Each structure stands twice: as C-alpha cells, then as structure tokens.
Amino acid sequence: EAQVTQNPRYLITVTGKKLTVTCSQNMNHEYMSWYRQDPGLGLRQIYYSMNVEVTDKGDVPEGYKVSRKEKRNFPLILESPSPNQTSLYFCASSLQNSPLHFGNGTRLTVT
Amino acid sequence: GENVEQHPSTLSVQEGDSAVIKCTYSDSASNYFPWYKQELGKRPQLIIDIRSNVGEKKDQRIAVTLNKTAKHFSLHITETQPEDSAVYFCAALSGGSYIPTFGRGTSLIVHP
Numbered sequence: 001e002a003q004v005t006q007n008p009r010y011l012i013t014v015t016g017k018k019l020t021v022t023c024s025q026n027m028n029h030e031y032m033s034w035y036r037q038d039p040g041l042g043l044r045q046i047y048y049s050m051n052v053e054v055t056d057k058g059d060v061p062e063g064y065k066v067s068r069k070e071k072r073n074f075p076l077i078l079e080s081p082s083p084n085q086t087s088l089y090f091c092a093s094s095l096q097n098s099p100l101h102f103g104n105g106t107r108l109t110v111t
Numbered sequence: 112g113e114n115v116e117q118h119p120s121t122l123s124v125q126e127g128d129s130a131v132i133k134c135t136y137s138d139s140a141s142n143y144f145p146w147y148k149q150e151l152g153k154r155p156q157l158i159i160d161i162r163s164n165v166g167e168k169k170d171q172r173i174a175v176t177l178n179k180t181a182k183h184f185s186l187h188i189t190e191t192q193p194e195d196s197a198v199y200f201c202a203a204l205s206g207g208s209y210i211p212t213f214g215r216g217t218s219l220i221v222h223p
Contacts, residue, residue, distance in 0.1 A: 031209035
C-alpha cells in the first residue's frame with residue numbers, strides 16, 4: 001500500500017531533551033516536507049527536500065533540523081525542544097506538480 | 112512568492128444546503144490547484160484538484176471552478192451531509208514546482 005509513515009503518533013517530552021520524529025514513504029517520491037499545524041495558523045512548512053542530500057528551510061525552520069540521506073526517509077530532529085514547539089506535525093511527500101500525500105501526524109507536547 | 116488567501120475561515124450550514132469556499136492566488140504562473148479535506152484528528156487528504164487548462168471539474172457532490180483571469184478558484188459542495196464537516200485547505204503550485212502554497216483553511220460545520 002502506498003503510504004507515508006511517521007512515528008511516533010504521540011510524544012510527550014521535557015524541555016531540552018533531543019528527539020527525532022521519523023518519516024518514510026514507499027512511493028519513490030522526490031519531494032518530502034514537514035509541516036506543523038497550530039489552531040488558526042493552518043499548515044506551516046518547516047523544512048523540505050527535493051532530493052537526496054538536498055534540504056531547504058520553509059517558513060518556520062528555527063529549532064528544527066532535517067536530513068535526507070536516503071530517498072525514502074526524512075526525519076525531523078528537535079535538538080533542544082521548547083514548549084513553543086508543542087504542535088501537531090505532518091510529514092508529506094509528492095511527485096512534481098502533484099498532490100501531497102500526508103502521514104498520519106505526530107502530536108508533540110513539550111513540558 | 113505565491114500568496115493564497117482563503118475565505119471564509121468558518122462556514123456553518125444546514126444539512127442539504129450548498130457550501131462554497133473561495134481562494135485567491137497571486138502568482139499568475141500557478142497552474143495546479145488541489146483541495147484537501149482534514150477531518151478532526153486526521154491527516155489532510157486530497158479530495159479534488161484542477162489544472163489551469165480546465166475551468167471546472169466535478170466529482171459527485173464536489174466541484175472546483177477556476178478563473179485564471181481573476182486568479183481565484185472555488186470549492187463547491189452540494190447537498191451537504193454531517194460527514195462533510197471538516198477543515199478544507201486550498202493550495203496552489205507553479206508549473207514544474209513541488210512546493211504548494213496553502214490557504215489558512217476553512218472549518219465547515221454541517222448541522223443535521
């Protein structure tokens with residue numbers, strides 16, 4: 001089944017404790033992206049990647065890192081999480097000029 | 112860069128009524144316009160899309176219209192049902208692009 005898989009679905013952590021949210025797609029998509037979703041603010045792009053070893057900042061990259069060492073994987077790394085990073089995160093992938101396929105989301109709480 | 116405005120932010124209708132959500136875009140090079148539906152607690156999913164060589168596209172109770180001259184596109188839902196209640200996002204992409212620009216979303220509430 002074609003899908004984007006992200007883990008974990010729920011994560012509660014404390015300020016400053018490094019964490020990684022994984023994302024993997026099995027559709028051979030070049031493009032992968034991370035979004036955060038907060039009430040009233042819609043979907044805001046954090047980072048994106050158009051191919052292996054190519055990553056770029058989105059609209060809200062501060063406090064996040066990503067890597068694209070393989071085409072299928074695009075992990076999101078929070079080196080030192082803070083409470084303002086409490087949010088719902090979505091990974092997505094697509095082909096050129098095509099619809100995005102979203103993962104099921106990760107609800108992160110930072111206390 | 113591209114800017115997409117979406118209205119209204121909230122739309123409340125009675126079951127059986129029609130609902131219309133409108134988006135405007137700024138980049139005349141945009142040529143692909145998808146619409147996503149996000150049910151509560153779930154991921155956004157594509158429900159319909161339109162490319163700039165087409166003025167209208169229908170899929171059962173859902174239709175999308177595109178006016179390239181005015182740079183706006185709209186989602187039309189007829190005979191609304193409670194299960195249509197969700198947040199709807201429009202987006203625009205330029206030719207050859209991977210990166211969509213999203214509208215802020217419309218929360219549609221269908222009252223039984």
